[in-house]
Amino acid sequence: MIEVPRPEHPRPTAVRPLWRCLNGRWEFEIDQGDSGLERGLLHRPLSGEILVPFAPESAASGVGVTDFLEAVWYARDVEIPAEWTGHRVLLHFGAVDHDATVWADGVEVTRHRGGFSSFTADLGERAGQTVRIVVRARDSRHGVQARGKQSTRYANADCHYTRTTGIWQTVWLEAVPPLHVRSLRITPNLAAGSVTVAAPLSANRPGHRLVVTLADDAGPVASAESRADLDLTPTVTVIVPPERLRPWSPRDPHLYDVTVRLVGAAGEVIDEVRSYTGIRSVAIDGKRLLLNGEPVFQRLVLDQGWWPDTLMTAPSDEALVRDIELAQAAGFNGARLHQKVFEERFLYHADRLGYLVWGEFGDWGAAGHGPAGDNQQPTASYVTQWLEVLARDHNHPAIVGWCPLNETYQVLHDRITVLDDVTRAMFLAAKLADPTRPVIDASGYSHRVAETDVYDAHLYEQDPARFAELVEGLAEDAPFVNTHEDRSISLPYAGQPYFISEFGGIWWDPDAARDPGAGADRERSWGYGDRVRDEEEWHERFAGLTGVLLADPDMFGYCYTQLTDVMQERNGIYRFDRTPKLDVERVRAAQLRPAASEARRPEG
Template sequence: MSISPAHEVPRPEYPRPQMVRQDWLNLNGPWQFEIDAGDSGLDRGLRERELSQTITVPFAPESELSGLGHTDFMEAVWYRRTVTIPAAWAGRRTLLHFGAVDHDATVWVNGVEVARHRGGFSPFTADLSEEVRPGEDATIVVRARDPRQGSQARGKQSTRYGNYECLYTRTTGIWQTVWLEPVPDVHLSRPRITPDVANSSFTVVTPLSGNRPGTSVRVTVSDREGVVATATARADVDLAPSLRLELDRVHLWEPGEGYLYDVRVQLLDAGGAVTDTVDSYAGLRSIAIDGKRVLINGRPVFQRLVLDQGYYPDGLMTAPTDAALLRDIELSVAAGFNGARLHQKVFEERFLYHADRLGYLVWGEFGDWGASTGHEQQPTASFITQWLEVLERDVSHPSIIGWCPLNETSEAIHDRVAQLDDVTRGMYLATKLADPTRPVVDASGYSHRVPETDIYDSHNYEQEPTAFAGQLSGLSKNEPFVNTTSGDRPISVPYRGQPYFVSEYGGIWWNPELAGTEQDATRVGSWGYGQRVRTEEEFHVRFAGLTEALLENADMFGYCYTQLTDVFQEENGIYRFDRSSKLDVERIRQVQSQPAATERSS
């Protein structure tokens, strides 16, 4: 069915590109809105009455694009919108989808609670079929609580009034697309597509909402020339039929060459009629570990990654347009990077779609920062729940080549911080259970607490290239640089020869407009790592020295440079916050174009 014209709806593109249905209704655009400063709105009747302001969804109220730009703390916010369920959806169930709501959401439809969800980075769905029918009006009310205090996965959102150091303007409430879609009573859930390069095939697991006698599932895989595989399985005896599809024509998904197969999943009734269809896609690629090397499709690929935090001046964590997501990847590739560590934020799925198409390598990460209760980080069991929702959404994206549940935990091992240990191990085990096909780093930088972690890494912001190379030289003797905190207490389990990389380095502090000014001397309103460079030439010399130290280390499988763009006061990006030019990008690309030691020896 048709949706509203693109010029009337912000972010009009289909938000879930790996599970597409043709019928849907985008609910982005104007919603009623009200700030609930004391989180007393339920008692004051906000659920029942009209709200006092208007906001543009899917942009958070702190952002300029929302029409509000309110950056103070908001304990709770409320949304309200009435929409008519299309009459053409008669005979089907209506699902209401939220891409992400920060942080603790409750949803009512026509006065009836239909969903509760905790976690600002993962999607959730409400079934409206018992409260409203096609052709009728649905009044949707959302309360989003975002408390200032307490352990919460906030990512890089500031817990102070203003921004400081590497923490930025908060995001409260709805910040990804909201939409409706109709489904039959028994329907397909998100397919899980696992590539098998060794056998030139895909395994497609097709979860169902239920079973009916005589039903079946059919999966068709096509390349750019036509159908390459078809398989059918019974859907009446298994809640998740599994089908193996051997490909007639083989095209590998490669770094820089994101070849994708189209995948169509259909649910058929006992008479063979199609009752539900989902369109998806897949990439045929493998990931393996050989000693200290990470292999993609059986060969070592040195991972030249950039830290990407996914913030925008006008949209904050929400990209202003789909083209802006694509543009960030293009800017990264232009600078010589072949991938990114998606840092302290679960990116919109549309970003992964573009990464999949372009063969852009990414590490999926959870935005776990914000779990500090003062002295130490204390993530809760809710982090595991939220992370599993992320894995369910993203596990079939070929661009994701590794997982990172936690970042920079730092408590001492012998303190036996039981809650941190339990959550760290729980998130690692949950990741391996959900996806045994990719490597997992238990916690990026600082405190490795799981002995069997697939990857070992460090964060190292030493700014002098010779000292930097010296710190990394022990890796050849299995004595790598390991992050520590003050004192002599170990914060990591011992290194045991895993693939190793410096997953944060550089962060070179450079703002050409401040060079030589009084503000340059005082550093007010600007932040970065180490001693700020004085000229662009000094930047390039330092960047080359640090990066070449990593490229020349034969025991390193990659690196991650901090960062792609400036973000507010953090001015260490390759590009400015508005994505305009700041440096000679061609010089940066040339440095990274040098063959790595692991590539020369393979």
């Protein structure tokens, strides 16, 4: 049994030398009636144990309870290293689903809502002490809550999977000096050949400076500094010499090491944070989406990020790398990270390996009730969580676009709905937080923000000939637009870059093909359209569908559903255990024919 799973540093974009992983065995107790506070769970040992960071529904956790869990409790006595004297101790949580309250020695130190975004508690100066950390996570099956693909029914079915409750990403401690850099916001500018670093500080002192240094495998590149005594967020721009400027791309995912130092008036280093960046640009030219000024057809795959024994938590760092390499082996150059905010280690590997990704929020769970009819009713918490995601993941060059919502549906009413407000709020939040990347207001179904940077549609038509008929209107600015039982009302297409961001989902399950009964049971085997009869039919259909999109000079990319089977959803290129079920070289060959949009040159 692994005692400390996932021991690697969980945040490669902000590394300090003094940190400690808290994954491993914690006390644990299920609190089905959410009465644990009244029953004294805060002040007594818990009845069981769990292996963090695996959720209690997972086999890897050692608990394996897949029923609805209204609340769960965690506890652990943590020894703070004596050598952390003079430092404040930060307690970080990668993700806790869904409403978390954290106590240290019986005193509440933070609370957080949202199962996909990270949060931190400041424990103060506690060097040499033993601190009892207690966490309560509430995860009700009722009401509006961002759940992503977690099933709201007892059993899994279709594209809804086993729930994830409580801690499901790494927990760790970090020691920081009393005066320190709170976070890093690194923004490359390819046109200027520069990198700008904004570093919010805990406080300012006269004579302090912020010094930023860039380096790569060939050695130091450049450095710059600014005063750090006038602004809570001092900013430094480092100019990269032209001979050392090497743009990041899928073909050459070049990264620069970034070292940020807060330096005192006497020249002493007060705080140091190590990070990295890639210098690249994303731009729009008519219907084309450009990377570093050139069209790069985005052959994306839908990645749900689930594993058999660990659910939404990757079993190992190597498993994250393997998923990217499996996708690249099949001819994909990127992914939609679908209905889940992936952990930063995945984004780090995408940066390293040159893998394009669209950052997405797990918004499913906002089904409407009451007088608004079927309109979804996301809450203000969706906007809060989305802002946390944008702040955490801004620094990753692999992210080439943002997608806050997926498959929203909008019924016409005589008034603005909550969905209208939240859709626009999440779009504007992304544009204000990150003006360097394009934003889709909502992927598929209802486009409700007129100025959305990208327009897309989801199309699961399985016949390539009919598929071609449905998408051929893009040249005349009349592309395929989703309508979903008269509930999907979109604003008109306005000439934006356009792509089919979900298609395929070809149902191929070799095991079910040998068991006719499995095909009639959607809890055992499910996919889009009619199940193919054999692997040959799968390849013919895949080549036909992808060929239609590759041949369209106005299409900037596509996203195929999906990378792996997930539980009962059997439409992956690979099985759920990541073994191949198809001729991967043939899948790759079908995709690597030249895309018409890459050959097209700007007009005028």
